Amino acid sequence: MHQHAHPAPATHLTTALDRVFKVGVGGPVGSGKTALIEALVPILLRRGHSVGVITNDIYTQEDADHVRRTLDGVLDPARIMGVETGSCPHTAVRDDPSMNLAAGAELLERFGDIDTLLYESGGDNLTLTFSPLLADVYVFVLDTGEGDKMPRKRGPGITDSDLLVINKIDIAPYVRADLDVMARDADRVREGRPVILTDALRGTGLPEVADFITSRRRACSPSA
């Protein structure tokens, strides 16, 4: 019987995917993850990056199709892939991201120039976190429509994500959400980790989100 005490040298097992900067975008249903990605992609492209998008929890092809429509003429539709998750979206990005890794590898095989992969997955503040093997940076998207108590409710998505986005600031008055309360509570529970307030449809806060992602790219891959 073979017994091997030491794992193989990592070089045997690294793939092209390991060298690409991967951003996880998670958050509750309808908070604006797709809208954020659709607004972010053109900014990243303008800054000279080559992007691919992978959407999860697509019972239908809604998300992938929405991104393809919105980014028509901006991003080749073949660079956008949907992954079915057998009704376990958080498993697919947290516990066993095999199918997401496989989708990423396939995109890279087709488009060798991709340097940034955006992964979208729906999920609540308690269950949705990204495996560090799947995402170098993990952005959690809340919106004001969920109520201004949300940051106080905490959970790993809200407190531990690398960046917390509070989206739909434009509708805050209509849902009686106090932006100052949300921002203050978010800062408090995140102990100084970044929080950005956005309106993904009009673009408010989006350059700041792109700046954050770019800054983390340097931290995550010194060669880039």
Added chain:
Amino acid sequence: MSLLAQLQLADSAFPGGLYTLSHGLESYAQAGPVDVAALLEDVLLHAAGPGDATALVLAHRAVRRDDWDTVVAVDQRLHAIKLNRELRAAATRTGNQVLRTAATVFATPELLRLVELTGAGATPGNHAVVLGTAYAGLGVAEDGAVTGDLYAFAASWVSAAVRLRRLDFRQAQATLYGAGPAIERAAAAALAARDPLDLYAATPIADTMSCAHERATARLFTT
């Protein structure tokens, strides 16, 4: 140690994305009422057994005698008899992901050799062939390996049936236990195989259902 390694590899918690597959069941569920237990038996006896399980056994034996040409031949033949794009893609996606994790965790020379072969594009890296290679290198005997793998397939099948609301959790366990005789028959047939050309699958209706699934407008599962 080989028993522990086998339990770890056959566990649904071992990452390989198997929970995203319904192995064709979702398409039947979308088409109407389905006898989950009877369909499972058919798939075990006419697809998973003579196809994947047989490939596992033949790859296991070939690895033991260091015959990598046959490992590749088995892998390519299994790829060829999977008629649907979806089923082919699922088998190689899960296979290559399991391969990477298993090669990191167990680091046997056999798994590292398969990493090289798949990395060079010499062989597709089907799930069954990856497992056969892993078990051979870890000293898991072929009969235990193939029975365990067919069990894992059946467990994955009933888990999909629960999520598709075709079984409740107790019916699922009863169905899994009830699949025992079919698993044993499928394993025996796989162990009797001698040559890559013995690999086959004969499930024309399931293949047609899988075709429909590829174009379904709503679906939870990859297959």
